[in-house]
Amino acid sequence: MNRLDLRNLTWYWLDDENGGYFKEAQVNRFLNNALRECQKHLIQSFENRYVQCAETTLTADQSKYALPTDFLKINHLEVVLSGTAPNESVRQLQFITLGQKNLRLSNTGSPYAYYFEGDAIILSPVPDSALTLRLFYTYRIAEMNDDTDVPDIPTEYQEFLAISAAMDGLIKDGRDPSALLIKKNEYIDMMRRDAENRNVDRPRMVVVTTEDGFDPVW
Numbered sequence: 001m002n003r004l005d006l007r008n009l010t011w012y013w014l015d016d017e018n019g020g021y022f023k024e025a026q027v028n029r030f031l032n033n034a035l036r037e038c039q040k041h042l043i044q045s046f047e048n049r050y051v052q053c054a055e056t057t058l059t060a061d062q063s064k065y066a067l068p069t070d071f072l073k074i075n076h077l078e079v080v081l082s083g084t085a086p087n088e089s090v091r092q093l094q095f096i097t098l099g100q101k102n103l104r105l106s107n108t109g110s111p112y113a114y115y116f117e118g119d120a121i122i123l124s125p126v127p128d129s130a131l132t133l134r135l136f137y138t139y140r141i142a143e144m145n146d147d148t149d150v151p152d153i154p155t156e157y158q159e160f161l162a163i164s165a166a167m168d169g170l171i172k173d174g175r176d177p178s179a180l181l182i183k184k185n186e187y188i189d190m191m192r193r194d195a196e197n198r199n200v201d202r203p204r205m206v207v208v209t210t211e212d213g214f215d216p217v218w
Contacts, residue, residue, distance in 0.1 A: 013166035034164035
């Protein structure tokens, strides 16, 4: 469904099918608020559902690098020490707190840690060469700005947006949203169940951590 379809469905749930009371601009805002909420549930339920990769080349003596504008959270951060894909030597950077930044062994070199500073990350130690920095991060999905825009969520969950938007409308109107809340919670449960059943290529197993790594127990 696109934004127009979702807005019409929201008006239907609100018993305002002509949009005479709940204006178009307000329902559009309700829908985009619902889009953000839906993404949160999908991130919690589906591993790596909204992960993408960004790369940049480090500059010697520069430790601060801006995060992407659609950044939500870091999933994995690494530097390429040598080689080219698929034969690369990479190092995963570890998160440290601000108080740990002075514990590094040297002031410059190949980074092995990072910490946040506003909308940027600070690498430690300060890079001394033009290595490739590779960031795997969860991105913030784009809002729907046109009626032809389709939300960046799976088709089977798109009605969730109209239900959540309609609940905002009922709350604004002082009406009881409990019936829609039941339907909304059914969608949240559906997301969790679908995520649990996403891989059915082998029986379920327990993963036991050993000194040598991870051992599946069937």
